[in-house]
Amino acid sequence: MSTDIQRYISVSEKIKTDDLDWAEAREAGLSEEERFVITYFSDIESQTIRYLRMLLQMKIAFRPAVAAFLTTWSYEEFFHGHVLAQLMAECGHPLEENRVETVTRRARFNEWMEKLFGPLLSRIFSSQFPAVYMSFGxxxxxxxxxxYERLKENTQNPVLKTLCERIARQERRHFAWYFNNAREQLESTSGARWLARKLLEFNWVPVGAGVKTRAEVNRLFSILFPGETGSRLVREVDAKIGTLPGLEGIRLMEPYFEESF
Ligand SMILES: [Fe+2]
Ligand SMILES: [Fe+2]
Incomplete structure (x- = not known):
């Protein structure tokens, strides 16, 4: 296995919580907006296993380095959702017990991806499809x-701040892995570049849009990225994704959120 993945595995862990002072979290409390954001994040983190199911349809998922990443990645994502739910409960706003099932039932977008793209397209385009999944990722x-970075900057709750910082550290590594693997896959064939661009342009929606309503997606965006921070974010993300082979100049975030700012 490459040294990159060895390094990733060696630092992979569940979010540490044993040193947190929950009494301090309770005392600081959570604003209504924070509760909305944390619930949203916790919901989408808990859907990771469904995305994993799609990823496992790729042949390359069973290459040792990819399998190692997917296993540790989904483990880490599970604990992101888990600790956020724990924070909500500690602060007196527990999520419903059957929350994950309820959210899963609403997974319209994933459902569609799983039923249509998973079995059919990924078989037809088996060598091009990893590029699509990696770019989405x-x-x-x-x-x-x-x-998470914004939530950390804005919150007055010291425990939420610490959690966001710890989660963000892992999200940074997740991003690096997907981005580097997307580049590798996109470089490999022109078919992969073509397919990834088409499917992103046709089908991309922001995180959580599969299980949240458009109004909820927009509300999350406007809480975390009001005004100028929003337009800066969409330009930054589009520009970064646009550095991938075949995705030059792609605009995904900007058209979606145009009406939000
Ligand atoms: Fe996460
Ligand atoms: Fe992540």
Missing amino acids: AIQEMTTLRG
């Missing part, structure tokens, strides 16, 4: 990362 990880 890169953009989703990057926006998630920026979301």
Whole structure:
């Protein structure tokens, strides 16, 4: 296995919580907006296993380095959702017990991806499809990362701050892995570049849009990225994804959120 993945595995861990002072978290409390954002994040983190199911349809998922990443990545994502739910409960706003099932039932976009793209397209385009998944992964990880960074900057709750910082550190590594692998896959064939661009342009939606309504997606965006921070974010993400082979000049975030600012 490459040294990159060896390094990733060696630092992979569940989010540390044993040194957190939950009494301090309770005392600081969570604003209504924070509760909305944390619930949103926790919901989408808990959907990772569904995305993993799609990723496992790729032949390359069973290459030792890719398998190692996917295993540790989904483990880490699970704990992101888990600790956020724990914070909500500690602060007196527990999420419903059957929350994950309820959210899963609303997973319209994933459902569609799983039923249509998974079995059919990924078989037809088996050698091009990893590029699609990796590119989707890169953009989703990057926006998630920026979301946690903003939440950390804005919150008055010291425990939430610490959690966001720890989660963001892992999201940064997730992004790096998806981005580097997307580049590698996109470089490999022109078919992969063509397919990734088409499917991103046709089908991309922001993190959580599969299980959240458009109004909820917009609300999250406007809480975390109001005004100028929003337009800066969409330009930054589009520009970064546009550095990938075949995705030059692609605009995904900007058209989607245009009406939000
Ligand atoms: Fe995460
Ligand atoms: Fe992540």
